[in-house]
Amino acid sequence: MDYNFVHGCIRVLDLEKSIKFYKDALNLEISREKDFPENEFTLVYMKRPNGNFELELTYNYDREKPYTIGDGYSHFAVKVDDLEASYQKHKEAGYKVGDIKSLNEKSSGYYFLTDPDGYRIEIIQR
Known part of the structure; x- marks a missing residue:
């Protein structure tokens, strides 16, 4: 059986700030957006041009406090x-x-x- 990663999800406090960060810092582009006003959240998917894996930014309306990231060493990794x-x-x-x-x-x-919400991205020499 073959498994292919499709996307990873993070929750963000300021959607526009996070979009700008991922565009500017990692050259990701918005691939699609879904808004669910009845449930008060928006999903923005970002990926590399011609890439397959997407980073899903989940924005919940009216959130005032940052999300708790946790005390583990969780992170995403990219090669450069x-x-x-x-x-x-x-x-x-x-x-x-x-x-x-x-x-x-x-x-x-x-x-x-580190992104605006405290998520860490490991940048690795290719």
């Missing part, structure tokens, strides 16, 4: 061709980024980028 250039781009944009690290001298470098 030029880790240093990506790191500089994110730092210059004023995003919250960790230091570039590596598990050992033989492994690829990586750093963590």
Whole structure:
């Protein structure tokens, strides 16, 4: 049996701020939107151009407090061709980024980028 990931979902406090972050920081585009006013929530799906996996941003109307992310080390991961250039781009944009690290001298470098809601994205050298 073959399983293909379709999307991952995160809940966001400020939908426009999150859309802007994912467009600017990771070059994602809105692939589709669904609004459910009767249930007071909106879904915005974002993905890479020509990509298959979507990130679902779930926005619940009138939410005032940020969501609790949890104390685990949960995160999404993406690969990039030029880790240093990506790191500089994110730092210059004023995003919250960790230091570039590596598990050992033989492994690829990586750093963590944090979105407006506190979700972490691991950026890994391809």
